[in-house]
Amino acid sequence: MAVLPPGSVIGIMGGGQLGRMIALAAARLGYRCAVFCETAEDPAARVSDMVVAAPYEDPDALQRFAASADVVTFEFENLPRDAANWLSEHTLVRPNVRSLEVAQDRVLEKTFLNERGIATTPWVEISDAGSLDQAWQTIGAPSVFKTARFGYDGKGQAMVRTREQLDDSWQGVNQARGVLEGFVDFACEVSVIVARAPNGQVACYDVVENQHANHILDVTIAPARITAKTAEVAKKTGMAIAEALDLVGLVAVEMFVTRDDEIVVNEIAPRPHNSGHWTIDACVTSQFEQMVRAVCGLPLGTPERHSNALMRNLIGDQASGWQDILAQPETKLHLYGKSEARPGRKMGHMTRLYELTDQWAPDGVESALQEWN
Ligand code: AMP
Helix, strand or coil: CCCCCCCCEEEEECCCHHHHHHHHHHHHCCCEEEEEECCCCCCCHHHCCEEEECCCCCHHHHHHHHHHCCEEEECCCCCCHHHHHHHHHHCCECCCHHHHHHHHCHHHHHHHHHHCCCCECCEEEECCHHHHHHHHHHCCCCEEEEECCCCCCCCCEEEECCHHHHHHHHHHCCCCCEEEEECCCCCEEEEEEEEECCCCCEEECCCEEEEEECCEEEEEEECCCCCHHHHHHHHHHHHHHHHHCCCCEEEEEEEEECCCCCEEEEEEECCCCHHHCHHHHHECCCHHHHHHHHHCCCCCCCCCECCEEEEEEEEHHHHHHHHHHHCCCCEEEEECCCCCCCCCCEEEEEEEEECCCCCCCCCHHHHHHHHHC
């Protein structure tokens, strides 16, 4: 199995904060990065050796980018399919384009999972007016309508309580293909990140708990406050998905834990994930280093957690409090170098470490979060 030695160039499609943190981890191992992004001011472009700033389907730009990289990876899954296919025909792309396709489309994703015996919420595809009836009869309310493609951070989603709301949601997205899925009154939301190397070696991070505010990740709690048995099921599910996708790189799996302690997969992302940022400060090998190791064919590092951790996103003008954050000596601050703090924009994150335990003390997370405010 070919190993790409340090000094090789990792091409990253996408210039956001995930690309930036991949590039920083790559630099630490002696790799160089080329970033394909929309503008040369993007967060990843600012820390990379080479930048191709162009629309994602620009053929000349893709050619230049592919020629400069020894392996190409991506930091977001909504990459145009044609661009991903062209790259995979002309260079080594990791993870494979199939993983990207599955993650890009909720119908493909849920079908892929269900065919492998992995539970999702009950769902029905909405492709025309007739399927609205079928979806309403099968799923009913409460439910969530989601567009099949291009949804993130709650975009392209609507809560459905009446038949009329279902019609309105579908009209609201110009009758785009979508799914109606059952609303889950979950006990908590968790995620797991799995790394997989070309030789099939896997490394699975501890299961973490995610709390959202305004549909955007707010806090990650590592480890999740779930039973060891549930955590084991979540990890096994993550590893089964990595295996089934024959993936090289990382896959993040977002799941709901139901009130009966069942695991239900919500969605998958074949890339580093916001809910894995805590691994930079609390694990022996961060998710970003792990991804570099995987796509370059290096042995994976241990994903072991050396501390409990809380990670908090800094959204919009929350990052303007950087001075106060830095004045807390135990808080690790990570800023993404974005010049404009638009509402809802992820500007940075911060992490705090705590004593390593299997289970948090009762109210331990609440009091730690309160103290952090
Ligand atoms: P998604 O874009 O699918 O990750 O959804 C964003 C967030 O909306 C999730 O993290 C949940 O908090 C919530 N959500 C999505 N789907 C459901 C569902 N079927 N039931 C309950 N909450 C949901």
